[in-house]
Amino acid sequence: MNIEFADVTVKKGDVTVLRDISIRLSERRIGVIGRNGSGKSTFARLFNGIEVPASGAVLLDGVPERKNLRRHVGFVFQNPDNQIVYPIVEEDLAFGLKNLKLPKAEIEERIGHAMRSLGLDHLRTRLTHQLSGGEKQMIALVGALVMHPRMIVFDEPTTLLDLWNKQKFMETINALPQHVVVVSHDLDLLRGFDRIVHIEAGRIVADGDPAKVLDNYIASSQC
Amino acid sequence: MLTDLYVFGDSALHRMHPGVKILVLISVCTLLFIFEGWTSLGLGAALVALCFALSGVRARHLVAALRPAFWILIAIFLVQVYLTNIHFASFIVARFAVLILAATVVTATTRTSEMVDGILAGLRFAPSWVPKNQIALGVSLCLRFIPLLLSVFNDVRQAQSARGLDRNLTALLVPFVLRTLKSADEVSEAIYARSFD
Numbered sequence: 165m166n167i168e169f170a171d172v173t174v175k176k177g178d179v180t181v182l183r184d185i186s187i188r189l190s191e192r193r194i195g196v197i198g199r200n201g202s203g204k205s206t207f208a209r210l211f212n213g214i215e216v217p218a219s220g221a222v223l224l225d226g227v228p229e230r231k232n233l234r235r236h237v238g239f240v241f242q243n244p245d246n247q248i249v250y251p252i253v254e255e256d257l258a259f260g261l262k263n264l265k266l267p268k269a270e271i272e273e274r275i276g277h278a279m280r281s282l283g284l285d286h287l288r289t290r291l292t293h294q295l296s297g298g299e300k301q302m303i304a305l306v307g308a309l310v311m312h313p314r315m316i317v318f319d320e321p322t323t324l325l326d327l328w329n330k331q332k333f334m335e336t337i338n339a340l341p342q343h344v345v346v347v348s349h350d351l352d353l354l355r356g357f358d359r360i361v362h363i364e365a366g367r368i369v370a371d372g373d374p375a376k377v378l379d380n381y382i383a384s385s386q387c
Numbered sequence: 388m389l390t391d392l393y394v395f396g397d398s399a400l401h402r403m404h405p406g407v408k409i410l411v412l413i414s415v416c417t418l419l420f421i422f423e424g425w426t427s428l429g430l431g432a433a434l435v436a437l438c439f440a441l442s443g444v445r446a447r448h449l450v451a452a453l454r455p456a457f458w459i460l461i462a463i464f465l466v467q468v469y470l471t472n473i474h475f476a477s478f479i480v481a482r483f484a485v486l487i488l489a490a491t492v493v494t495a496t497t498r499t500s501e502m503v504d505g506i507l508a509g510l511r512f513a514p515s516w517v518p519k520n521q522i523a524l525g526v527s528l529c530l531r532f533i534p535l536l537l538s539v540f541n542d543v544r545q546a547q548s549a550r551g552l553d554r555n556l557t558a559l560l561v562p563f564v565l566r567t568l569k570s571a572d573e574v575s576e577a578i579y580a581r582s583f584d
Binding site: 209212214234235238239241245246247248252255259263264289293311 | 392393395498499500524527528530531534535538570573574576577578579580581582583584
């Protein structure tokens with residue numbers, strides 16, 4: 165699959181958060197970096213239509229899309245507490261699927277398959293607010309996976325995790341068959357990716373080979 | 388804790404249709420106001436006690452359900468003693484306690500998703516302009532975010548306590564409200580991202 169942003173500008177009130185972004189992305193592992201307030205989270209939110217451009221268009225496989233983007237692109241937020249809607253894990257995982265009006269048997273099958281494949285079956289009947297931070301983040305990921313997206317966007321998914329959970333979560337991300345976009349300040353996590361996009365002040369300032377983009381980013385931060 | 392709303396189980400009450408439970412709850416609460424008196428309150432309390440016995444929910448959940456309301460009940464009691472008399476004040480507080488416990492029976496034996504289904508079933512014949520799904524989701528979010536808001540409040544209280552401001556209402560409420568609003572923004576984004584229309 166490929167997603168293209170064509171001259172996309174995003175405004176919040178009078179402030180232009182992203183300006184004239186034009187980029188086409190088809191790689192399987194894409195990292196997004198940038199300083200706080202650079203616009204990278206807004207950039208990430210364009211992928212599944214949470215953010216709507218003030219001008220320009222988002223094209224999925226060459227076709228302009230807006231509302232249907234979320235059917236193809238899942239999203240995992242930084243704080244899973246704000247993503248989990250129901251008090252019991254399996255109820256929460258069924259939330260998105262019920263919105264798609266899928267039959268109960270398919271909902272059960274999708275949840276069961278996703279939980280088993282990530283070794284989380286023991287959490288199915290747990291209360292969501294009693295889970296650890298790492299478990300919550302994994303449940304947020306499963307909530308996206310059960311929707312069978314072609315791409316999943318992660319907005320700083322490891323910020324609230326300890327070292328052990330961070331590594332486990334990134335291993336899980338790396339093993340996903342879907343296209344993946346990860347926004348992160350943790351540059352080591354993005355080293356093995358296929359492409360890195362560097363955003364500053366609402367513009368793409370560097371884009372391409374991870375080693376080169378990351379090294380330049382580190383060098384610029386030391387100036 | 389109030390935050391542990393649902394108690395896992397397989398009792399007759401757990402299996403009962405959520406719509407029936409909600410309807411009975413509303414009916415009992417209404418009847419307790421229509422037929423005011425210790426006799427009807429005693430019957431209501433007996434019904435709640437019977438339901439608790441049938442549900443298999445432990446007594447600590449009863450205590451936990453009343454604990455957050457304790458000071459409010461005390462305040463109501465004092466105001467009623469001042470305005471009326473000790474007999475009527477006792478009745479008012481006892482009725483509130485029975486209402487809270489009746490609601491606790493329902494929330495302890497009904498999953499949030501079942502509650503939502505029950506509300507949707509109840510709204511089946513509502514006019515088309517009634518936002519049924521939004522109402523049902525709103526109820527589920529209220530139940531889900533009680534523990535989250537408590538956690539946010541505790542975070543804020545501890546942070547302000549470290550600065551010696553734990554008794555300053557402004558220092559507690561301003562960051563609490565701001566964090567809650569920020570969370571609400573992200574929750575609405577997450578709900579949209581999960582295909583809710």
